[in-house]
Amino acid sequence: MGQFGMGQPVRRVEDARFLTGAGRYTDDISLPNQAYALVLRSPYAHATIRSIDASDALAIPGALAVLTSADVKAAGLKPLMTPIKLKNRDGSDMVMLPRLLLAEGKVRHVGDGVALIVAENLDAARDMLDAVVVEYEDHPAIVDTAGAVAPDAAQVYAEAPGNICFDWGSGQPDAVEAAFAKADKIARLRLINNRLISHAMEPRNAIGDVDAEGRLTLYTSSQGVHDLQEVFAEEVFGIGRDRLRVVTPDVGGGFGTKIFPYPEQALVLLAAQTLKRPVKWTGERSDSSQADAHGRDNVTEAALALDAEGKFLALSVDTIANLGGYISPYGPFIPTLAGTMMLTGVYAIPAASVRVRGVFTHTAPVDAYRGAGRPEAAYVIERMVEEAARITGLSSAEIRRRNFIPAASMPFKTALGQTYDSGDFNQTLTEALTLADVAGFEARLAEAKARGKLRGLGLSSYIEACAGGSPEDARLEMDAAGKVTLFIGTQSNGQGHATAYGQLAADGLGIDIADIHMIQGDTDRVRTGGGTGGSRSVPVGGVAVTKAVDALIEKGKRIAAHLLEAAPADVEFADGSFTIVGTDRRVGLTEVAAQAKAGKVPDGETPELDGDGRWKPPAATYPNGTHVVELEIDPDTGGVTLDRYVVVDDFGAVVNPLMLAGQVHGGIAQGAGQALIEEAAYDPESGQLITGSFMDYGMPRADLLPQIEFHLKNVPCTTNPLGIKGAGEAGAIGAPPAVINGLLNALSPLGITHIDMPATPHKLWQAIQAAQVQAAAE
Template identity: 50%
Template sequence: MTKFGQSQPVRRVEDQRFITGKGRYADDISLPDMVQGVFLRSPHAHAKILKIDTTEAKQAPGVLAVYTAADLTAANIGVLPCMIPLKNRDGSLRADPPRPALADGMVRHVGDPVAFVVAETAAQARDAAELIEVDYDSLPAAANLATAMDTGQPQIWPEAPNNRVFDWEVGDKAKVDGLFAGAAKTVKLTLENNRIIVASMEARVSLAAFDKQTGRFALHVPTQGVWVLKKTLAKIFNLPEEKFAVYTDDVGGGFGMKIFIYPEQVLTLFAARALGRPVKWTSERSEAFLTDTHGRANLTHAEMALDKDNHFLALRVHNIADMGAYLSTYAPMIPTMAGTKVLSSVYRFQAVHARVEGVFTNTVPVDAYRGAGRPESNYIMERLIDIAARELKIDRAELRRKNYIPADAFPWTSAMNLVYDSGDFANTAETALKAIDWAGFETRRAASAKRGLRRGIGMAYYLEATGGAPTERAEIRFAEDGLVDVYVGTQSTGQGHETAYTGIISELLGISADMIRIRQGDSDMIPTGGGTGGARSLYSQGGALLSTSDAVIDKGKAMAAEMLETATGDIEFAAGRFAVAGTDRGIGIMEVAAEARKRAGVGYDQAAGLDTATDHQIQAITFPNGCHACEVEIDPATGVTQVVRYVVADDMGRVINPTIVKGQIHGGVVQGVGQAIYEHVVYDNDGQLLTGSFTDYCLPRADNFPDIEVILCEVPCKTNPLGVKGAGEAGAVGSAPATISAIVDALADLGVSHVDMPATPLKLWQLINERQTQAAE
C-alpha cells in the first residue's frame, strides 16, 4: 500500500462502499417494533413557560407518549454537562448554569426543545406536536454579542451576571505592556469572526433501544467517537457505564459538531426505556439550523507592537466569544485554551497576552468547528500583519519573512510556551508564493483592470496545533475467516481513515490490503478510544497501530520459533514472513496466526494467539503549518468576488497518502473561503434566526472555486514515530485570512484596510460605491 514517508496516492478503500450505495448511516438503521420521535421547539428566543397542556396531543392517533421536563425530573434524569472547568482571571470558577434536556420553566433560544412526542410514525408525531398548547410569557432577548454584556440587557442566567460566563486570561501581561510602551510602531484592529452553521451532509440521528432483561441501553448515533458519549450518558442517567452501548457506523461529516452531547440522545433513550420499544429521531434540515452547535462567533480587539527594524515584539488580544444560550460540551475551551495556544503562530514574538470573555446570548450554543479556535487566532494574527505591512509600506510577504522562526531554531519555545518540534516556515511560504507568481501579480492586476475588474492577491501563513485525548488504543485480531480485523479508537467521519490505517498495517505486517478490515464505533467491541477531533487521528492512532503491530510480530516470532524448531532469537520478520536468520526456512504470518489460534484452544500459553491490543501514550501534539495564497477578481458593478487562483503549500510532516491529505486540504479551504465570502448566521434583535435555511444561508458551491493547488512540503514531525502532523483541520485554518487578504488588496487603492467576514457582494458593492463617491467629492 504505502511506505512511511514514501507517499503513494492510493485510492480510498471505503469509497467503493459509498459510491455503490452500500454505506450504513444511522438513519439507514431500523429496529423491530421501532417508533418515531418529534420535538416541539420554542418559537421564542427568551420566554417563561407558564403552562404546557399535552392532553390533546396524547390522545392523537398513533401517539404513545408526550414528555416534558417534569417527566425527566420525576425520573431523576440529570442535566447535560459542560466538560470544561475554567477559572476566571480573579481565580473564581466560570458560571455553570444547568442545561436540561427539555426546557424547564424557561426557553432561551429559538429551537429550544420543550416537549418530545413519540408515535408510531414521524408524521403522527409531528401532527400531535402541533396540538400541544404552551403558554409563553415572552421576554426581551439578548441576541447581539456586541451588546449582550451591556447594562440593562436581558439577563439570560442568574448565575452569569451581565451574561458573562467567564473572564479568562493567559500570557505575561506585564511583559507585553512593557514591550508596547517601548515599541517603535503599534497597529491595532477590531474584527469579527462571524458565526457559521456546520451544515454537515448527514443530519444528526438518535436511535435508542432498551433491553428490559439486562437493563442495558443501545444507542445508534453518528458521532466522532462513542466513548465520551457513553460516559456522559451514564452520568446523566445515574447508571453504570456498562449499562450503555453506543454504536456509530458511517458518518457523513462531523467537523466538531458530532462530538457533543445533545438533548435528543437523552430523550430517545428515556423514551425507549419508558415505552419498551426502540425510539428514533432524525433531524430535519431546518432543525439542524436551530439545534446543531454553531461555530466561530467572536468579536476581537487586537494590537501588535514592532521594533524599529519591523520585528514583531508583542501581541495583545481581547476576545469576546459567544457561547449561545447554554454551555455546550467543550464550548469554554475553544476560544481559551484551544485557540490562544497558537496566537504567536510561526513568528518570533517575545510575549503575548490574551483576555477572553465568554458571553451568553439567546442563540444556539456555539462549540468546536473545524479548527476549534485555531482558525480564529490565525485570522487575528494574519490580519494584523497585513495592516502593519500597509501602514509601514512594506510588502506583506517581506514583513513575514523578517519574522518567521528560522528553520535552524527548532525546537522552538513559542511566546505561548509551546515547544514546536519542526518546521521550515520561510521555505514553505516561498514555495506557495513562487507557485502563485507573487512577484508577477501586478501584470495580472492590470489585465483584470482592462476588463473592468478589481484583482487582488492575498497570503496567510497558519499554524495549527492538534489536540485530543492523550492515549489511543489499537487491537489486531486474526479472524477465523482468514481476514485481519483492526479495532481502532478513532472514528472516521469521511476523512479516509480506513485507507490510511489499512496502508500502515499492510506495510508493517506484510498483509494484503484486501485482507484487512478496519473496525470502529462500537463501545462494546472496543472498550476505549479517544475519538476523532483536533486533527489527532493519524498521529495518535498511527502510533497505536505501530506499537500493536510490534507486539504482534513479537508474539509471532515466538510461535514461528516453535513451528520452525529454533530459538526465538533466530527468527527474523520481513514482508509478512517469519524466517530463520541465514536460511530459506520460513513461514507466513497468516499461517503462524492460524496455528497460534489452534493452540490457543488447547491451553497454549499465548492464549489469544497473535491477537494483541495496546494503549499508545501520545508524547506531544503536532504543529501542521503552511502558506495559503489566493487571487480574486471583484466585479465593482455587482460586488461579486470570484476566486480565480488558490495555492496551498502545506507541511503535514511525512505524508502517508497524499490523495487523502490533499482532499482534506481542499475541503478545509472551501469551508474557510465559505466563511470569508458566503456564510453568515444572522439573528434579529428578538433572537429570531433570519438565515434558517439554505435559501438565506449561502454555502459555497463547486463553481465558486478554481482547482485548489496543493504542494506538500514534508518536514517530518519529531515527536511521533510516524513523523506525521495532523491534516484534518489545516485547510480551514489558513483559508479565511488569505481570502480576506486578497479582497482587501483588490480594494486597497480605495483606502480599504480591512473588510469583516463575510465579504458578501452587497457589502463590497456598497463599500466600493461609498469610497468612489468620497473620492469624487
Template identity: 85%
Template sequence: MGQFGMGQPVRRVEDQRFVTGQGRYTDDISLPNQAYALVLRSPYAHATIKGIDATDALALPGALAVLTAADVKAAGLKPLMTPIKLKNRDGSPMVVVPRLLLAEDTVRYVGDAVALVIAEDLATARDMLDTVMVDYEDHPAIVETARAVEPGVPQVYPEAPGNICFDWGSGQPEAVEAAFAKAAKTARVRLINNRLISHAMEPRNAIGDIDADGRLTLYTSSQGVHDLQEVFADEVFGLPREKLRVVTPDVGGGFGTKIFPYPEQALVLLAAQKLGRPVKWTGERSDSSQADAHGRDNVTEAAVAMDADGKFLALSVDTIANLGGTLSPYGPFIPTLAGTMMLTGVYAIPCASVRVRGVFTHTAPVDAYRGAGRPEAAYVIERLVEEAARVTGLSSAEIRRRNFIPAAAMPYKTALGQTYDSGDFNQTLTEALRLGDLDGFEARRAASAAKGKLRGIGLSSYIEACAGGSPEDARLVMDAGGKVTIFIGTQSNGQGHATAYGQLAADALGLDIAEVTMVQGDTDRIRTGGGTGGSRSVPIGGVAVTRAAEALIEKGKRLAAHLLEAATADVEFAEGRFTIVGTDRSVGLTEVAAKAKAGQVPDGETPELDGDGRFKPPAATFPNGTHIVELEVDPDTGGVTLERYIVVDDFGAVVNPLMLAGQVHGGIAQGAGQALIEEAAYDPESGQLLTGSFMDYGMPRADLLPQIEFHLRNVPCTTNPLGIKGAGEAGAIGAPPAVINALIEALRPYGITHIDMPATPHKIWRAIQAAQVKAAAE
C-alpha cells in the same frame, strides 16, 4: 515498502461501498417495533414557559407519549455539564450552568428543546408537534456578541451578571504594556469571526433501544462512542457503563459538531425506558440550523507593537466569545485553551497578552467547529500582520520574513507557552510566492482593470496545534484465513480511516490492503477510544495501529518458534513470513494464524494471532504552511471570483498524499465559505434565526473555488514516532485570512482597509459605494 504502504496514494477502500449506496448510517437502522420521535422546539429566543398542554396531542391515533422536563426530573436524569472549569482573571471560578435535556421554566434560544413527542409513525409525530400547546411569555433577547456585555441589555442568566460566563486571561500583560509604550509603530484591527453552522450531509440522529434486562443501546451519528457512553451512563443516567452500549455506524460528516453529547441522545434512551421499545429520532435540516452547536462567533480587538524596522515587540488580543444560550460541553474551552496559545502564529513575538470574555446570548450554543479555536487565532494574527505591513509600508512577504521564527530556532517556545518542535516557515512562503508568480501580478491586475475588474493577491502563513492529548489504543486480530481486523476507538466521519489504518497495517504485515478491515464505533467491541477530533486519528491512532502490528508480529514470532521448534530469538519476520535465521525453514503469517486458532500455541499464549498497541503523544504536532489567493472583484456588483488558490503545506510524514489533498481541499472550501458567504445570522430585535435553511445560509458550492494547487514542503515532526503532523483542519485555518487579505488588496484603490467576514457581494458593494462617497466629499 509495498504498494499499499505509508506514503502511497492508495484510493480509498471505503468509496466503492459509499458511492454504490452500501453505506450504513444511523437512519438506515430500523429496529423491530420501533417508534418515532420529534423534538418540539421553542419559537422564541427568550421566554418563560407558563404551561404545556399535551392533551390533544396524546388523543391522536398512534400517539404514544409526550415527554417534558417533568418527565426528565421524575426519571432522575441529570443535565449535561461542561467538564471545563476556567478561572477568571481575578481567580474566581467561571459561571457554570447546566444544559437541560428539556427546558424547564425558561427557553433561551430559538430551537431550545421543550418536549419530545413519540408516535407509531412520523406523520403522527408531526401532527403531535402541531397540537402540543405551550403557553409562552415572550421576553426581550440579546443575540449580538459584542453588545452582550453592554449595560441594560437583556440578561440570559441571573447568576451571570453582565452576561459574563468567564473573563479569562493569559500571557504577560505588564510586559506588553511596557512594549507598547516604547513602540515606534503599532497596528490595530477589530475583527468579527462570523458564526457558522457546520451542516454535515448527515444530520444528527439517535435511536434508543432497551432489552429484556433493561440494558440500553444508543445508535447515533457521532465522532466517538466512548465519550458518549461515559457521559450518559456515568453522569446523566447514573448507570454502570456496561448497562449502556453506544453504536455509531457510518457517519456523513462531523466537523467537530458531533463530538459532544446532545439532549436528543438522552431523550430517546429515556423514551425507550418508558415505552419498553426502540425510539428513533432523525434530525431534519431545521434541527441542524437551530440546535446543532454552532461555530466561531468572536469579536476581537488586537494590536501589535513594532520597532522602527517593523520587528514585532508585543501582541495584545481582547476577544468577546459568544457561548450561546447554554453551555455546550467544550464551549468555554474553544476560545480560550484550545486556540489562544496559537495567537502569536509563526512569529517571534517576545511577549503577548490575551483576554477572553465568554458571554451568554439568546442564540444556539457554540462549540468546536473544524479547527476549534485555531482558525480564529490564525485569522487574528494574519489580518493583524497584514495591517502591520500597511502601517510600515513593507510588503506582505517582507513583514513576515522579518518576524518569522527561524527554522534554526526549533524547538521554539512562544510567549504564550506553546513549544513548536519543527517547521521552516520561510521555506513554505518562498515556495508559495514562486508558484504564485508575483512578478507577473501587475500585468494580470492591468488585464483585469481593462475588463473593469479589480484584482488582488493575498497570503496567510498559518500554524496550528493538533494531534496531542489523550492516548489511543488499537487491536489487530488475524483470522485463520489471513484476514486482519483493526479494532480502534477513533471514528471516521468520512476521512478514510479504513484506508489510512489499512495502509499502515498492510505495510507492517506484508499484506494486500484488501485483507485488512476495520471495526469502529461500538463500545461492546472496542474497549477504549478517544474518538475523532483535533486531527488526532491518524497521527495518534495510526501510531497505535503500527504498534499493534508490531505486537502481532512479536507474538507471531513466538508462535512460529513453537511450530518450527526453534528459539524465538532465532525467528525473523519479512514479507509475510517467519523464518529461522540462516535456514530456509519458514512459516507464513496466515498459517501461523490458522494454527493458533486450532490451539497450536505454546503454554501461556492465547489461541489467536493478535496484537495490542497504544500511543499517548508527548506533545501536539504543528502543521503549518502558506496560502496564496488571487481574486477578481466586480465593483459594480461586489461579486468575487477566486482565480487561483495555491497552498504549500508542511504536514511532516504523509500516509496517503491522495487523501491528504482531499482533506486540504475540503478545509479550504469551508474556510473560503466562511470568508465570503457563510453566516448564521440572528435578528437583533426578535432573536429569530434568519438563516435557518439553505435558502438563506450560504453554503460553498463547486463554483466558489478554482482548482486548488496543493504542494508539500515537509519538515519531519519530532513529537510523533511516524513523523506525522495532523492535517484535517489546516485548510480551514489558512483560508479565511488569505481570502480576506487578497480581497483587501483588490479594494486598496478605494482606501478600504478591512471588511468583516463574510465578505458578501452586498457588503463589498456597500463598502465601495461608501468609499466613493467619501472620496467625492473630500
C-alpha cells in the same frame, strides 16, 4: 515498501461501498416495533414557559407520549455539564450552569427543546407536534456578541451578571504594556469571526433501545462512542457504563459538531425506557440550523506593537466569545485553551497578552467546529500582520520574513507557552509565492483593471496545534485465513480511516489492504477510544496501529519459534513470513495464524495471532503552511471570483497524499465559505434565526472555488514516531485570512483598509460605493 504502504496514493477502499449505496448510516437502522420521535422547539429566543398542554396531541391516533422537563426530572436524569472548569483572571471560578435536556421554566434560544413527541409513525408525530399547546411569555433577547456585555443588555441568567460566564486571561500583560510604551508603530484592528453552522450532509440523529434486562443501546451519528457512553451512562442516567451500549455506524460528516453529547440522545433513551420499545429521532435541516452547536462567533480587539524596523514587539488580544444560551460541553475550552495559545502564529513575538470573556446570549450554543479555536487565532494574527504591513509600507512577504521564527531556532517556545518542534516557515512562503507566480501578478492586475475589475493578491502563513492529548488503543486479530480485523476507538466521519489504517497495517504485515477489516463505533466491540477530533486520528491512531502490528509480529515470532522448534530470538519476520535466521526454514504469517487458532501455541500464549498497541502523544504536532489566493471583485456588483489558489503545507510525513489533498481541499472550501458567504445570523430585535435554511444560509458550492494547487513541503515531526503532523483542519485555518487579505489588497486603491467576514457581495458593494462617494467629496 509495498503498493499499500505509507506514502502511497492508495484510492479509498471504502468508496466502492459508499458509491454503490451500501453504506449504513443511523437513519438506515430500523428496529422491530420502533416508534418515532420529534422535538418540539421554541419559536422564541427568550421566554417563560407558562404551561404545556399535550391533551389534544395525546388524543391523536398513534400518539404514544409527550415528554417534558417534568418527565426528565421524575426519571432522575441529570443535565449535561461541561467538563471544562476555567479560572477567571481574578482567580474565581467561571459560572457553571447546566444544559437541560428539555427547557424548564425558560427557553433561551429559538430552537430550544421544549418537549419530545413520540408516536407510532412520523405522520402522527408531526400531527402531535402541531397539537401541543405551549403558553409562552415573551421577553427581550440579546443575540449580539459584543452587545451582550452592554449595561442594558437582556440578561440570559441571573446567576451570570452582565452575561459573563468567564473572564479568562493568559500571557504577560506587564511585558506587553512595556513593549507598547516603546513601540514605533502600533497596528490595531477590531475583528469579527462570524458564527457558522457546520451543516454536515447527514443531520444528527439518535435511536434509543432497551432490552428485556433493561440494558440501553444508543445508535447515533457521532465522532466517538466512548465519550458518549461515559457521559450518558455515568453522568446523565447514573448507571454503569456496562448498562449502556453506544453504536455509531457510517457517519455523513461531523466537522467537530458531532463530538459532544446532545439532549436528543438522552431523550430517546428515556423514551425507550418509558415505552419499553425502540424510539428513533432523525433531525431535519431545520433542527441542524436551530439546535446543532454553532461555531466561531468571536469579536476581538487586537493590537500589535512594532519597532522602527518592522519587528514585532508584543501582541495584545481581547476577545468576547459567544457561548450561546447554554454551555455546550467544550464551549468554554474553544476560545480559551484550544486556540489562544496559537495567537503568536509563526512569528517570534517576545510578549503576548490575552483576555477572553465568554458571554451568554439568546442563541444556539457554540462549540467546536473544524479547527476549534485555531482558525480564530490564525485569523487574528494574520490580519494583524497584514495591517502591520500596511502601516509600515512593507510588503506582505517582507514583514513576515522579518518576523518568522527561523528554522534554525527549532524547537522554539512561544510567548504563549507552545513549543514548536519543527517547521521552515520562510521556505514554505518562498515556495508558495513562486508556485503562485507572484512575479506575474502586476501583469494580471493591469489586465483586470482594463476589464474594469479589482484584482487582489492575498496570503496567510498559518500554524496550528493538533494531534496531541489523550492516548489511542488499537487491536489487530488475524484469523486462520489470514484476514485481519482492526479494532480502534476513533470514528471516521468521511476521512477514510479504513484506508489510512489499512495502509499502515498492510505495510507492516506484508499483506493486501483488502484483507484488513476495520471495526469502529461500538462500545461492545471496541474497548476504549478517544474518538475523532483535533486532527488526531491518523497521527495518534495510526501510531497505535503500527504498535499493534509490532505486537502481533512479536507474538507471531514466539508462535513461529514454537512451530519451527527454535528460539524466538532466532526468528525474524519479513515479506509475510517468519524465518529462522541463517536458514531456509520458514512459516508464513497466515499459517502461523491458522496454527494459533488450532491451539498450537507456546505455554502461556492465547490461541490466536493478535496484537495490541497504544500511543499517547507527548506533545501536539504543529502543521503549518502558506496560502496564496488571487481574486477579482466586480465593483458594480461586489461579486468575488477566486481565480487562483496555491497552498504549500508542511504536514510532516504523509500516509496517503490523495486523501491528504482531499482534506485540504475540503478545509479550504469551508474557510473560503466563511470568508465570503457563510453566517448564522439572528434578528437583533426578535432573536429569530434568519439563516435557518439553505435559502438564506450561504453554503459554499463548487463554483466558489478555482482549481486548488496543493503542494507539500514536509519537515518531519519530531514528537510523532511516524513523523506525521495532523492535517484535517488546516485548510479551514489558513483560508479565511488569505481570502480577506486578498480582498483588501484589491480594495486598497479605493482606500478601503478593513472589511469583516463574511465579505458578501452586498457588503463589498456598499464599501465600494461609500469609498467612491468619499473620494468624490474630497
